[in-house]
Amino acid sequence: MASRSLFVVPSLIPFTYSLLVVSCLTSKFLHLALHWRSVSLVHFIIFLPTLFFWDILVLVIVDKDRVLTYGASAIQIGFFWETGSQVEWGASSSFLRDPAAMKILFSGTKTQRLEYPFPMLTAPDRWQSPSGYSPGLTPGNHSSLVRPEWLPENPPSGFDRWLTDVQRHERIKNGEKDKPNQCMREHKTYNAVTDSTKISNLQEAVYPVLKDAFNKNAIQIEHIVMLVLESTRKEVFPMKEGSFLYDTIVYSHDEDARDTIIDKLAILTPTAQMLTRDFATNSTGDKMRFDNDDVKWVDRIPLDMGGINVKGALTASSLTLKSLLALHCGVMPLPVDMLEESLLEVYQPCLPHILSLFNTKKLADKGKHANNESQLVRERPWKSVFIQSSTDSYDRQSNLTQQLGFDQNIVKETIEDPSATHYPPKTKVLNYFGYSEDEIESYMKDLVFEAAENKTRLFLSHLTLTTHHPWAYPSTFKDENYFGRDRWNHRDMNSYLNTVRYGDAWLGKILGYLEQAGIANRTLVVIVGDHGQAFDEDDGLQGTFENSHISNFRVPLLFRHAHLPHMDIEANVTTGMNILPTVLDMLVESKSLNEADIEIARSLIHEYQGQSLLRPFISRDDRIRRRVWNIGIINAGGSLVAAMSADLPYRLIVPITRHGHGMNGKRDSETLFEYRFTHTLVDPHEQSPLSQWIFTDLRKAVREEYGEEAEDWIEEARKMVQWWVVEQKRIWNYS
Numbered sequence: 001m002a003s004r005s006l007f008v009v010p011s012l013i014p015f016t017y018s019l020l021v022v023s024c025l026t027s028k029f030l031h032l033a034l035h036w037r038s039v040s041l042v043h044f045i046i047f048l049p050t051l052f053f054w055d056i057l058v059l060v061i062v063d064k065d066r067v068l069t070y071g072a073s074a075i076q077i078g079f080f081w082e083t084g085s086q087v088e089w090g091a092s093s094s095f096l097r098d099p100a101a102m103k104i105l106f107s108g109t110k111t112q113r114l115e116y117p118f119p120m121l122t123a124p125d126r127w128q129s130p131s132g133y134s135p136g137l138t139p140g141n142h143s144s145l146v147r148p149e150w151l152p153e154n155p156p157s158g159f160d161r162w163l164t165d166v167q168r169h170e171r172i173k174n175g176e177k178d179k180p181n182q183c184m185r186e187h188k189t190y191n192a193v194t195d196s197t198k199i200s201n202l203q204e205a206v207y208p209v210l211k212d213a214f215n216k217n218a219i220q221i222e223h224i225v226m227l228v229l230e231s232t233r234k235e236v237f238p239m240k241e242g243s244f245l246y247d248t249i250v251y252s253h254d255e256d257a258r259d260t261i262i263d264k265l266a267i268l269t270p271t272a273q274m275l276t277r278d279f280a281t282n283s284t285g286d287k288m289r290f291d292n293d294d295v296k297w298v299d300r301i302p303l304d305m306g307g308i309n310v311k312g313a314l315t316a317s318s319l320t321l322k323s324l325l326a327l328h329c330g331v332m333p334l335p336v337d338m339l340e341e342s343l344l345e346v347y348q349p350c351l352p353h354i355l356s357l358f359n360t361k362k363l364a365d366k367g368k369h370a371n372n373e374s375q376l377v378r379e380r381p382w383k384s385v386f387i388q389s390s391t392d393s394y395d396r397q398s399n400l401t402q403q404l405g406f407d408q409n410i411v412k413e414t415i416e417d418p419s420a421t422h423y424p425p426k427t428k429v430l431n432y433f434g435y436s437e438d439e440i441e442s443y444m445k446d447l448v449f450e451a452a453e454n455k456t457r458l459f460l461s462h463l464t465l466t467t468h469h470p471w472a473y474p475s476t477f478k479d480e481n482y483f484g485r486d487r488w489n490h491r492d493m494n495s496y497l498n499t500v501r502y503g504d505a506w507l508g509k510i511l512g513y514l515e516q517a518g519i520a521n522r523t524l525v526v527i528v529g530d531h532g533q534a535f536d537e538d539d540g541l542q543g544t545f546e547n548s549h550i551s552n553f554r555v556p557l558l559f560r561h562a563h564l565p566h567m568d569i570e571a572n573v574t575t576g577m578n579i580l581p582t583v584l585d586m587l588v589e590s591k592s593l594n595e596a597d598i599e600i601a602r603s604l605i606h607e608y609q610g611q612s613l614l615r616p617f618i619s620r621d622d623r624i625r626r627r628v629w630n631i632g633i634i635n636a637g638g639s640l641v642a643a644m645s646a647d648l649p650y651r652l653i654v655p656i657t658r659h660g661h662g663m664n665g666k667r668d669s670e671t672l673f674e675y676r677f678t679h680t681l682v683d684p685h686e687q688s689p690l691s692q693w694i695f696t697d698l699r700k701a702v703r704e705e706y707g708e709e710a711e712d713w714i715e716e717a718r719k720m721v722q723w724w725v726v727e728q729k730r731i732w733n734y735s
Helices: 012-038 041-062 066-083 089-096 102-107 165-173 208-215 244-250 255-266 270-276 320-329 351-359 373-378 394-404 437-454 488-516 575-589 595-607 695-706 708-731
Strands: 223-229 305-314 382-388 408-410 457-463 523-529 557-565 567-574 629-633 640-645 648-655 675-679 690-692
Touching: 208 557, 208 575, 223 320, 223 488, 244 255, 270 305, 270 488, 270 557, 305 523, 320 351, 320 394, 320 457, 320 575, 351 382, 351 457, 351 575, 351 595, 382 437, 394 408, 437 457, 437 488, 488 523, 523 575, 557 575, 567 575, 567 629, 575 595, 629 708, 640 708, 648 708, 675 695, 675 708, 690 695, 695 708
Parallel strands: 223 457, 223 523, 305 567, 382 408, 382 457
Antiparallel strands: 305 557, 523 557, 629 640, 640 648, 648 675, 675 690
């Protein structure tokens, strides 16, 4: 008798289908394991079928087609491999509409008006009359948008909300603007005068120590550099003692090895320490100083100078491109999946648009200023450049960059173009997005030195990449091990820390080039994180996708200038809302603009929703009894929103799905998300959040744990989110 093999190789289709079934089910069971404490047995039994509905539907459909089997399996397995999250098949249409977003799935992949819910806060007795450049505040009045006197009759790009109906129609007819959604009956606009949530601090005086420097004409801003640090959580800018992350690393080591790791962590981010003046402590108890040759870049300016370090900054979104939009334009993104904003009209002028408008106001005859260097600088044109080492093909970023108004765009595709200045690339592709920052070093250096030599005012915006998942770094970069026990379980965090160290050195290189070009003392450098980065060590859930953990939202924010006195400001502020008003205010106060530009900036700054951080931040305006709300959109955008207010240490996560979960306080059968509350003083790293499927259950739990004030606050926060979601879609004209 012929012998038989003991091993039978299954055919590919059944095997792949089986793998899909197993991966779908195991990811669901993992989800249940993470959330089992927050749901009662009765609710568990009632809603269990809804948890598996979409997956079962997918399994039934793909069982009939081998191509669908391959595709669904690749998406499900790859997405979990890259993001640690399960695929929400019910939200798949958002990805399918965007070819670039599909790269994540297959790379390995990871207007109506709703009335303001607190009408007593917008009553006429709370209105503010116009004064000086301030147009006043009449929330709830729904008055018409007033056209600024300085705006050209035919508004330039970026100032579209002041277009007349005739102008808008003409631009659509001429192909200058996309056709609006046919369901849209009228074009909505944002109006700062009627904004029910706006609180301005422009009536407050500039901080005295800053005002003194401005009055002495010590601060000149010829150039602006914005450095957006990818996935950089505040705890690593700088890395120092006193944080949850720091303790996690140190206590992974045996006691006799802790001095060594403390010293290693003390030199992980020297550039960040010098910039923030927030120095780490070594194992002997001494503060680090870095005034020698141990680091490649040393900050030589006095410790009492250097700029404003903001403690308490929060990103507007844990999705990079939504965050970029907010940072450059002073707007809040749309609470929908992915970058739908790229198809719409940004409701505020972005910083490149403003600088472009300034260029139209320059004097044709500069002869009378020939002997006045400062005045000559004010008459020089601005050039806006965006640069990154990664691709801009993901989720329509190329459209976004064009929307933001940049004059030049340098990305991965530029680097790989045979006509590029420094072609061919000198390094290998780092990850599925692009190269390390080493590859754009020559381009960065060119931009800085050309601005100095050509007498052009430069606005340079740079998004880093290396600190993005999968946290790879160039082979020439020496890696370190930061963990003691269970190193394998901490491998992702360890790789991240190495990329943070790489990024810190890269930041020092950029600052060094500004010094070498002789423009460092005339350059405002804004350093900010696009969002944070949560790991398993934080809360058992890694990544930003549908992950509400606060480590994804706390980010660094720094305004660096050599002649600006150093200040630490502690305020819970949304980065995207407050950077642009602060930059405009600084340009005005430092007299770094000509007279025409100053008039525009003084008027335009009142149009933005945020506040200037040159002045005391108002977290709650007792005159009108309104508080500042910090709303954060959780990646991918359309499922969860984080709500905080600047005046109280509370945080609420609200599900915002289309069918109403989170919007009416009832459990939605098509969502998998809970309400989540934390007290950020009692539990700053969210180790013990309160979570419930039903809002009334959460209210009860919050009252029992934290009292009536916290209970009242979460009710107010939920109503605010309800209104805010609808209002954002209205002012974005999103249908």
